[in-house]
Amino acid sequence: MAKIVVYYAHPGQTFSRANSAMAKKARQIEGVTFVDLYAEYPRHDIDVDKEQARLLAHDVIVFQFPLYWYSTPSLLKEWQDLVLQHGFAYGHGGDKLADKTLLLAITVGGSDEAYTKDGYQQHSLRAFLTPLEQTARLCQMRFAVPYVLFSALKAEEATELAHHVDGYAELLTRLRDEQFDLRDAGAEEVLTASDILIKSEA
Ligand SMILES: Cc1cc2nc3c(=O)[nH]c(=O)nc-3n(C[C@H](O)[C@H](O)[C@H](O)COP(=O)(O)O)c2cc1C
DSSP states (O other): OOOEEEEEOOSOGGGOSHHHHHHHHHHTSTTEEEEEHHHHOTTOOOOHHHHHHHHHTOSEEEEEEEOBTTBOOHHHHHHHHHHSOBTTTBSTTOOTTTTOEEEEEEEOSSOTTTSSTTSTTOSOHHHHTHHHHHHHHHTTOEEBOOEEESSTTTOOIIIIIHHHHHHHHHHHHHHHTTOSOOOBOOTTOOBOHHHHHHHHHO
């Protein structure tokens, strides 16, 4: 079984619909370590030794977050700044994350059409994720195809959102059981719930 840790970062969980539903499901999956970063570090006093030990103990690192200003919520950025140290994650002797996988599970307000060259956001979603992709590569990690919910604010709870949550649970479960082949991400690619659930039915 693969060892998976989900780092969940949402600063406003009382108004979250998408991520809170995803988190509720992910926490229940046996054998998956679930870390609620804002609950664990309300004062942003990240315990670097503890986090590095956590990373060493897992094969797949999942960052679950809502896209905020085309980036991660600030505590997850702080976590990267402090935990991914020189000599640990990169640089001389910094190969402790080599061959691990980074998977992003993100929700975004914009639609998939908006995240195109001619769309409202003017770039693909993957273009906005480039810093995280290159961070993974610098740390010798595999950057997997991100799992995405577009138009998260409009997603109907009983249909699109439920489908996305089911896809997320299926993805984590199959990753844990080493039944899901996480491909390296190509430039324009994202995974959506249909990709996972259709694959699982096939
Ligand atoms: C401070 C803030 C910044 C946001 N920035 C973006 C953004 O850059 N791109 C985008 O598509 N949506 C953006 N959104 C929309 C969020 O991604 C969306 O509210 C979230 O994914 C919904 O998930 P939730 O129900 O778990 O909160 C932003 C929302 C907030 C509150």
